[in-house]
Amino acid sequence: MEDKKLIFSAIQPTGTFTLGNYIGAVRNWIPLQDEYNCIYCIADMHAITVRQEPAKLRQNTLAAYALLMACGIDPKKSILFIQSHVNTHALLNWVLCCNTQFGELSRMTQFKDKSQKHPDDVNAGLFTYPSLMAADILAYNADFVPVGVDQKQHLELARNIAQRFNQRYGDFFTLPEPYIMEVGAKIMSLQDPTKKMSKSDENPNSCILILDDKDTIIRKFKRAVTDSEAEIVYREGKDGINNLMSIYSAVTGKDYPEIEKEFAGKGYGDFKLAVGEAVADNLAPIRTEFDKLISDKAYLKQCYTEGAQQAYRYSSRIVSKVYHKAGFVDIK
Numbered sequence: 001m002e003d004k005k006l007i008f009s010a011i012q013p014t015g016t017f018t019l020g021n022y023i024g025a026v027r028n029w030i031p032l033q034d035e036y037n038c039i040y041c042i043a044d045m046h047a048i049t050v051r052q053e054p055a056k057l058r059q060n061t062l063a064a065y066a067l068l069m070a071c072g073i074d075p076k077k078s079i080l081f082i083q084s085h086v087n088t089h090a091l092l093n094w095v096l097c098c099n100t101q102f103g104e105l106s107r108m109t110q111f112k113d114k115s116q117k118h119p120d121d122v123n124a125g126l127f128t129y130p131s132l133m134a135a136d137i138l139a140y141n142a143d144f145v146p147v148g149v150d151q152k153q154h155l156e157l158a159r160n161i162a163q164r165f166n167q168r169y170g171d172f173f174t175l176p177e178p179y180i181m182e183v184g185a186k187i188m189s190l191q192d193p194t195k196k197m198s199k200s201d202e203n204p205n206s207c208i209l210i211l212d213d214k215d216t217i218i219r220k221f222k223r224a225v226t227d228s229e230a231e232i233v234y235r236e237g238k239d240g241i242n243n244l245m246s247i248y249s250a251v252t253g254k255d256y257p258e259i260e261k262e263f264a265g266k267g268y269g270d271f272k273l274a275v276g277e278a279v280a281d282n283l284a285p286i287r288t289e290f291d292k293l294i295s296d297k298a299y300l301k302q303c304y305t306e307g308a309q310q311a312y313r314y315s316s317r318i319v320s321k322v323y324h325k326a327g328f329v330d331i332k
């Protein structure tokens with residue numbers, strides 16, 4: 001790889017990506033490919049911290065891979081692979097787990113949210129999720145990790161784990177920095193704008209999926225929850241409108257004062273339609289490209305196989321050194 005800083009990020013194949021995943025994460029990964037060495041992964045091992053139907057998970061994982069390519073991740077520029085294909089992540093995870101405190105994991109808001117959402121399955125994987133995420137990042141000694149704001153806490157924990165390892169065993173890991181875009185950092189649910197838009201939400205009207213067609217997108221925006229006023233301005237207390245404005249701003253590049261001017265004197269109906277159309281136009285080319293890729297399974301397989309080989313080559317060198325530092329007997 002060229003002598004550039006290294007970016008690592010991942011996304012779970014827990015369903016079709018939402019507009020939140022796209023604006024908050026994936027879209028920002030594309031331009032980074034020209035400036036950095038980029039490694040992107042489909043986190044299928046993280047996905048099983050919540051019950052998944054195996055056949056569906058396989059299908060979602062392949063779709064997620066094709067979708068990242070359709071969004072513009074180029075496997076010739078970046079390493080793009082599936083997490084479970086590269087066993088170094090699980091190997092490193094164990095050592096990191098032994099350097100992660102129970103108290104730290106208990107403070108993670110995602111753990112608290114998800115264990116509340118699935119009270120019948122608060123499994124150990126869900127609890128140690130952040131240490132596997134730290135392993136994903138540290139197995140490559142990544143410099144920057146582009147994620148949405150909801151993942152910032154996990155990233156801070158990854159830095160703490162790295163720091164603790166470095167103190168115990170001697171400086172080794174790079175401390176990864178979050179790379180968070182300001183615009184659209186958190187897209188909220190269309191049905192409850194105080195909650196983040198999430199692909200595992202049971203209410204299909206709460207989120208726009210990247211592969212939704214134009215009519216569906218417009219219908220979902222029409223049903224978006226707003227407030228009882230009629231003014232399109234960005235203001236505290238107007239969560240629904242604020243969310244629509246941030247989405248519109250993210251897809252058109254217009255700032256809030258411009259949007260307020262554009263819709264002065266207009267009603268919520270007009271605004272929702274405009275947001276729906278702008279989003280649909282933005283997503284249409286991705287859908288076309290996705291349809292092409294998902295029907296060419298042989299090409300996809302070639303890409304993810306090569307991606308896994310490259311990722312393994314890179315991370316196995318790092319993980320072997322970690323095993324040595326931890327005091328395990330060298331095998332060769």
Ligand code: ATP
Nearest residue numbers: 012014020021024025147148186187197198199200
């Ligand atoms: P799940 O519902 O299964 O928890 P998710 O939709 O929250 O999934 P993840 O796979 O956890 O998505 O996240 C993938 C990336 O998308 C992360 O970088 C995350 O920060 C970002 N992201 C997720 N939801 C949003 C959102 N609503 N707004 C902005 N970014 C988001």
Ligand code: LTN
Nearest residue numbers: 009010011012043046133136151
């Ligand atoms: N937990 C992340 C997905 C993820 C990730 C990572 C992100 C798994 N491993 C490593 C960045 C770096 C999420 O976005 N929900």
